[in-house]
Amino acid sequence: MKIDKSLMTGSTTLMVLSLLSRKEMYGYQMITELARRSDHTFELKEGTLYPILHTLEADGLVTVREKEAETGRVRKYYRITRKGLKVLEEKKVEWNTFTEKVNAVVCGTSPA
Amino acid sequence: MMNLPRWNRTQKTIRNLLGMALCLFLLLWSRGFPARTLEGLVTRAERQYLLDGSTLLLQTDSVGGGHELYLWNQGSILQVYYDHTWLGYELDAVRLFDEELGAFAGVDLAAGKQEGYYPIQLFVFGDLPDAASAEMDITLSYTSNQVVSTCTARGARAAENCWRFDLTRQHGDADTSQQARWEREIFAGSQKDRYSGTLRLYGENGALLETRDIGQFQRTTMRWE
Amino acid sequence: MKSFFRKKKPEAVYCQDWRNWCEVVLREVRFRPDHEAIARELMAHMEDGRADLERLGYDRTLAEQRTLRAMGDPAEVGRALDQTHKPWLGWLWQATRILLLALSLTAAMTLFAVTGLPELVQRTRTELLWEPPASAVWAETEHAVIYAAPGEVREENGHITADIDLWIKMRDPLAAGQEIQLWDLTCRDNWGTLEIRDWPNQPESRYWQPFGLEDMPGGWQRFRQGLELTLDQPPQWAEITYPNGSADWKLRVEWGEEP
Numbered sequence A: 001m002k003i004d005k006s007l008m009t010g011s012t013t014l015m016v017l018s019l020l021s022r023k024e025m026y027g028y029q030m031i032t033e034l035a036r037r038s039d040h041t042f043e044l045k046e047g048t049l050y051p052i053l054h055t056l057e058a059d060g061l062v063t064v065r066e067k068e069a070e071t072g073r074v075r076k077y078y079r080i081t082r083k084g085l086k087v088l089e090e091k092k093v094e095w096n097t098f099t100e101k102v103n104a105v106v107c108g109t110s111p112a
Numbered sequence B: 001m002m003n004l005p006r007w008n009r010t011q012k013t014i015r016n017l018l019g020m021a022l023c024l025f026l027l028l029w030s031r032g033f034p035a036r037t038l039e040g041l042v043t044r045a046e047r048q049y050l051l052d053g054s055t056l057l058l059q060t061d062s063v064g065g066g067h068e069l070y071l072w073n074q075g076s077i078l079q080v081y082y083d084h085t086w087l088g089y090e091l092d093a094v095r096l097f098d099e100e101l102g103a104f105a106g107v108d109l110a111a112g113k114q115e116g117y118y119p120i121q122l123f124v125f126g127d128l129p130d131a132a133s134a135e136m137d138i139t140l141s142y143t144s145n146q147v148v149s150t151c152t153a154r155g156a157r158a159a160e161n162c163w164r165f166d167l168t169r170q171h172g173d174a175d176t177s178q179q180a181r182w183e184r185e186i187f188a189g190s191q192k193d194r195y196s197g198t199l200r201l202y203g204e205n206g207a208l209l210e211t212r213d214i215g216q217f218q219r220t221t222m223r224w225e
Numbered sequence C: 001m002k003s004f005f006r007k008k009k010p011e012a013v014y015c016q017d018w019r020n021w022c023e024v025v026l027r028e029v030r031f032r033p034d035h036e037a038i039a040r041e042l043m044a045h046m047e048d049g050r051a052d053l054e055r056l057g058y059d060r061t062l063a064e065q066r067t068l069r070a071m072g073d074p075a076e077v078g079r080a081l082d083q084t085h086k087p088w089l090g091w092l093w094q095a096t097r098i099l100l101l102a103l104s105l106t107a108a109m110t111l112f113a114v115t116g117l118p119e120l121v122q123r124t125r126t127e128l129l130w131e132p133p134a135s136a137v138w139a140e141t142e143h144a145v146i147y148a149a150p151g152e153v154r155e156e157n158g159h160i161t162a163d164i165d166l167w168i169k170m171r172d173p174l175a176a177g178q179e180i181q182l183w184d185l186t187c188r189d190n191w192g193t194l195e196i197r198d199w200p201n202q203p204e205s206r207y208w209q210p211f212g213l214e215d216m217p218g219g220w221q222r223f224r225q226g227l228e229l230t231l232d233q234p235p236q237w238a239e240i241t242y243p244n245g246s247a248d249w250k251l252r253v254e255w256g257e258e259p
Helices: A005-022 A027-037 A046-058 A082-107 B009-030 B038-048 B178-187 C016-027 C032-055 C060-071 C074-084 C087-112 C117-128
Strands: A062-068 A074-080 B055-061 B067-073 B076-085 B088-097 B101-107 B120-126 B133-142 B146-159 B162-167 B193-202 B208-218 C137-140 C144-156 C159-170 C186-189 C192-196 C207-211 C222-231 C237-242 C249-254
Touching: A005 A027, A005 A046, A005 A074, A005 A082, A027 A046, A027 A074, A027 C032, A046 A062, A046 A074, A046 C032, A046 C060, A046 C074, A074 A082, B009 C087, B009 C117, B038 B067, B038 B076, B038 B088, B055 B101, B055 B120, B055 B146, B067 B101, B076 B101, B101 B193, B101 B208, B120 B133, B120 B146, B120 B193, B133 B162, B133 B178, B146 B178, C016 C032, C016 C060, C016 C074, C032 C060, C032 C087, C137 C249, C144 C249, C159 C237, C186 C222
Parallel strands: C192 C207
Antiparallel strands: A062 A074, B055 B067, B067 B076, B076 B088, B101 B120, B120 B162, B133 B146, B133 B193, B146 B162, B193 B208, C137 C144, C144 C159, C159 C222, C186 C192, C186 C237, C207 C222, C237 C249
16 A cells, blocks of 8 residues: 655655665665565655665765676665664664554553 | 775765875974964074074075075074975074174065165174264175175164165166176176175264275175185 | 766666756756766666566566656755755865875975985984983083093004093083184093094094084084094093183093903
8 A cells, every 4th residue: 555655754764774784785776675575565766765875874874885786887885884773773762662652542552 | 895884975074184184294294393474483593592582684585595584683693594385484594693793785575676676785783883873885796806886875773783784776777788787687686796895883973983894795694704 | 967978888778868857856966076976876776677677578668767757756856965965065075185185295295305204303313312321421611511421442443443422512502613612622541641633544643533513403502522532552531621711621431441
């Protein structure tokens, strides 16, 4: 199902950092991986990935490396940094708390 | 395979700025941390002789492209050789002269050009009697034996026991004689100038106190034979 | 704008629609030097997308259109990129690159020039090694302090040569050079008085010569001098006397027993 765009904006950074926490990837790879893992729910506008990646690099959360692929083309591979891992953990905690509270309100269950 | 992950732009910029600072420090250090102002240079020169509070008499060029300063300090002349680079004023050599009778001369760079030429100033200093005015017959030569011009100049008191005489060109611009050409060359900065003359000191009432002969000297020498 | 497209690879033909899309993006990015890298990354992305669709059976043109549509609004992408590619940081970075190169070249040239590092090291060495040894004897005058220590003893040309090393610290700049006239010294060792000679390598033995006025930085304040004694036999001690009106100063250096 199509998710409302406004719900997506805050969590895209979290998802990108998660993807990179396992291994380094280049842009297109992240798009396909994201689509695969989310069962094609998250198909964000692909162009918008790059501003996010460039911002993460400027903030020191990821680092870039140019690697030559078999086809002869040079690809920019993004890799998470130590600072990035730390921010990822913080964002995960933030996200879990957020979803917990939203669920509590929506489902009427009181927090344990 | 690079071991070090690539730095982002901010990190690279900071790294570059630090590198620039290091290079600048090394440059300054290798040149002895030159003084930033002429006053600073003078203070450093003075400190070598434990002096301070000198008066600037003359700022001129030296042979080989450097610069010189002549300062007066408690009866002695402080001669400062220095270089002026983009890093600042580098002190080359400092000497102190305490003569019974000494003289030096040079183009006065600080005065600026007049009609395309710098004025030349000649200074006489030493154990001189207290005089109200001074006069000097000056002979200007090109190298040691070609007389270019002679004149009689009124002295101005540059400091206690130090008199300054201003030389100007005696030959006109239209003059094409050998002397005139040599004179123009000298006033344009050539170091082939030689000076000699007779100094006369007068008292309050105009009476002649003393006459001294000054043998031929070059621009930057303080004494003569 | 078309400049970064001139490095085309033969097999990848960039379709015009892609190029137009990219140009809209780049129009929003103020810092021009980054345009090439951004365009390359975006075009590579679209190539990958088209390749995947072609593998699924789409034909080229359709694949290109689908890929382009998936990219999103170019102006929006461009504005977001511009926020990260700040022009002031970009130009500052460029400036630092150029200045660093210029400065490091200048520093290298200056340091490794003859008047650079080698001279500086030499000067520093001379300064650090200037001090007289703790065992040196000394005498104080009105204008200076003079230290003396026994120097090298060696055999040369059938004679024994012994050095007396002197360190002189002046208090008064104008007295420097006038104060210590080595010619006025008298010198004697345990075998007797020594004559002064000013020509080297004289055939007779038992005389002394002055040597070495080092060109010290800092001018008048301190300098090194010495006496070279030419003798028949190694000396046990030597004494220099300097006439100074009512206050002659004497310094005695000892070489001690031969090992």
